[in-house]
Amino acid sequence: MSDLQEGAMAPDFTLPTDGESVVWLSDLKSCKVVVYFYPKADTPGCTTEALDFTALKSQFEAAGTTVIAISPDACDKRAKFRAKHNLDVVLASDEDHSIAESYGV
DSSP states (O other): OOOOOTTSOOOOOEEEBSSSOEEEGGGGTTSEEEEEEOSSTTSHHHHHHHHHHHHTHHHHHHTTEEEEEEESSOHHHHHHHHHHHTOOSEEEEOTTOHHHHHTTO
């Protein structure tokens, strides 16, 4: 597990999203990015967190910021999670936990 320090360069990643697309952190170098990790889709705490980020999406966009939520859930489970709660943030899959570990999560 990494010991990421404040101000350090964020570890790069390429992850599948809940559709048939992929998110590359390196493609977002020209904007601010909030990356958050959650342990499992459709649990009470994770749902509240995703709903809160969705509710604030316009404010993040106004600040030039993209929100990426990463979990170990498979893509189909995250797609159901998005649809059930009408989520509007990027949901990415880190099934082997390698990105979470590189971030010290």
